[in-house]
Amino acid sequence: GAVVSQHPSWVICKSGTSVKIECRSLDFQATTMFWYRQFPKQSLMLMATSNEGSKATYEQGVEKDKFLINHASLTLSTLTVTSAHPEDSSFYICSAMENEQYFGPGTRLTVT
């Protein structure tokens, strides 16, 4: 089946710094990837849609200048959390589209 990886699996960063999370489709090409945020014991909240070769589209309430998305190739989308603050601490999970959404294993971000 289709496999999606994320890197890193967990990261700790200091407040004010930026952190980049990678999402890769390993055995298929994905023109569309999605980024979600999941708080502990809560649901997945769609943040943005990453489109290969074009700008990402953001859901209402998600700051595009804070969560920078780049989808430079058919197998890679990156999410950069800029000027991170403790309230950005969360579990970030991506998915790649191939008939259905295949999810990555997630990245746990802790901002100190």
Added chain:
Amino acid sequence: GENVEQHPSTLSVQEGDSAVIKCTYSDSASNYFPWYKQELGKRPQLIIDIRSNVGEKKDQRIAVTLNKTAKHFSLHITETQPEDSAVYFCAASIGNTDKLIFGTGTRLQVFP
């Protein structure tokens, strides 16, 4: 905006019993309704899905029913086993796009 409600939030059953999880959605244009199983610390995995032109779909012990008029869809698990214990999320497409809005999740515990 679009909304998906999911009930119950927790469900405990004895091994061998059936489990039913219900969701309602608000977007009448939604046409795709997947169900995901998420074990602790792992990625969501698709277990079954249904499209709006179908009323029921079954895959071994798992079935999903859809009532478009009432905007309800349900997951039915028969002959539950301890390994069915996980959090289950329903989701509905936003219109006829690939974007999904997720329900709040149901923590299912199957006791041996």
